[in-house]
Amino acid sequence: MKADKISELTTNRLSIYLRCLNELASEGRKTVSSDILAKRFHLNSAQIRKDLACFGEFGVRGVGYYVENLRDQLTRILGLDHHHRVGIIGAGRLGAALADYYGFTQTNFTVAALFDADPGKIGEQIGEVKVYDVANFSKIAKKESIDVAVIAVPAQFAQPVLELISKAGIKAVMNFAPTPLLAGEDVKLKTIDLTISLESLSYFLAQPALPNGQQK
Amino acid sequence: MKADKISELTTNRLSIYLRCLNELASEGRKTVSSDILAKRFHLNSAQIRKDLACFGEFGVRGVGYYVENLRDQLTRILGLDHHHRVGIIGAGRLGAALADYYGFTQTNFTVAALFDADPGKIGEQIGEVKVYDVANFSKIAKKESIDVAVIAVPAQFAQPVLELISKAGIKAVMNFAPTPLLAGEDVKLKTIDLTISLESLSYFLAQPALPNGQQK
Numbered sequence: 001m002k003a004d005k006i007s008e009l010t011t012n013r014l015s016i017y018l019r020c021l022n023e024l025a026s027e028g029r030k031t032v033s034s035d036i037l038a039k040r041f042h043l044n045s046a047q048i049r050k051d052l053a054c055f056g057e058f059g060v061r062g063v064g065y066y067v068e069n070l071r072d073q074l075t076r077i078l079g080l081d082h083h084h085r086v087g088i089i090g091a092g093r094l095g096a097a098l099a100d101y102y103g104f105t106q107t108n109f110t111v112a113a114l115f116d117a118d119p120g121k122i123g124e125q126i127g128e129v130k131v132y133d134v135a136n137f138s139k140i141a142k143k144e145s146i147d148v149a150v151i152a153v154p155a156q157f158a159q160p161v162l163e164l165i166s167k168a169g170i171k172a173v174m175n176f177a178p179t180p181l182l183a184g185e186d187v188k189l190k191t192i193d194l195t196i197s198l199e200s201l202s203y204f205l206a207q208p209a210l211p212n213g214q215q216k
Numbered sequence: 217m218k219a220d221k222i223s224e225l226t227t228n229r230l231s232i233y234l235r236c237l238n239e240l241a242s243e244g245r246k247t248v249s250s251d252i253l254a255k256r257f258h259l260n261s262a263q264i265r266k267d268l269a270c271f272g273e274f275g276v277r278g279v280g281y282y283v284e285n286l287r288d289q290l291t292r293i294l295g296l297d298h299h300h301r302v303g304i305i306g307a308g309r310l311g312a313a314l315a316d317y318y319g320f321t322q323t324n325f326t327v328a329a330l331f332d333a334d335p336g337k338i339g340e341q342i343g344e345v346k347v348y349d350v351a352n353f354s355k356i357a358k359k360e361s362i363d364v365a366v367i368a369v370p371a372q373f374a375q376p377v378l379e380l381i382s383k384a385g386i387k388a389v390m391n392f393a394p395t396p397l398l399a400g401e402d403v404k405l406k407t408i409d410l411t412i413s414l415e416s417l418s419y420f421l422a423q424p425a426l427p428n429g430q431q432k
Contacts, residue, residue, distance in 0.1 A: 005272040079422025093313035201388040206295025
């Protein structure tokens with residue numbers, strides 16, 4: 001549990017480093033030190049060195065990191081040299097919004113299919129994505145080579161949907177239903193709970209004003 | 217920076233404790249120990265005691281916590297005894313999805329208004345929420361007592377929208393645009409970056425299979 005948690009904070013930071021490197025590469029920069037990387041993107045240079053050291057020896061004494069090389073290494077570590085195909089269960093407003101979410105198109109993810117139980121939605125086209133009958137999930141998931149599933153159904157349907165996804169052999173799931181779900185041991189489940197994020201804003205508003213968003 | 221980070225992890229956990237207490241209260245339970253709370257909801261009892269100790273002495277020797285009392289205290293600490301009114305900028309699919317996101321209705325947040333620059337959308341009604349001209353943001357925000365803003369516009373418009381929000385005197389902002397934003401010192405900005413979450417799933421898929429979602 002703990003190792004998993006640390007790992008996720010680390011991989012989140014790797015994602016951020018990768019974006020920074022992409023930006024530097026697009027500017028034609030060849031090398032960068034952890035200090036310059038930290039200064040430029042408001043990161044912590046010791047943290048950068050520590051995070052990268054978990055995965056190998058990327059730095060070169062007196063040079064720092066080779067931008068393109070480090071970018072390629074991070075891409076590989078994050079599994080972004082493979083293309084991922086996403087199936088979204090729930091073709092309501094949230095599912096439809098996710099189907100053409102701009103951020104997804106920047107990465108190696110393609111939304112391959114939407115699924116719903118509503119006969120009024122099945123067969124519809126949302127952007128470039130077709131809505132299938134969720135009863136055929138397993139079949140379509142196989143046909144479309146879906147390896148990531150997104151749960152965008154109301155809370156009370158989320159657990160049975162997760163079981164459907166697991167049965168289809170999909171190992172990576174992002175859940176937007178505001179409810180805790182019980183996943184199998186071999187499934188990576190990531191719940192995006194927007195109410196918790198809202199409550200952290202509420203906490204901030206309840207505090208006496210302090211500069212720089214700091215809290216007591 | 218560090219104090220702010222720790223604080224947010226703690227408030228996120230307080231949000232979770234509050235949900236657990238709500239569930240226990242709805243079952244008619246009067247008292248609970250940190251050990252039982254931890255066991256029942258898969259939490260860490262030492263962490264619970266440590267988190268709560270930051271805010272006061274809530275436990276009673278031999279009894280544990282009084283469920284209703286602790287629930288009321290956490291509600292107050294999280295600022296959830298105040299009602300918050302949310303304005304969403306961007307009435308595209310994501311903004312519309314957020315306007316009737318089920319999770320929001322469970323908390324003390326009401327979506328009061330949507331804003332857009334598209335004349336085809338201004339004046340529309342999405343669920344129970346009206347779409348206003350973003351040019352009138354400051355005026356409507358005041359009239360509707362909006363204290364939390366949500367940015368749901370494409371990345372390239374997010375920074376100017378944040379400046380508009382800040383000018384209107386709103387101090388709590390949730391950003392869904394997949395881009396880093398520069399906020400003023402007195403503004404609490406929370407970016408929900410779905411691509412980073414997707415990339416952590418991608419990382420998991422790239423690892424050799426290990427039980428329980430653990431990673432090397």
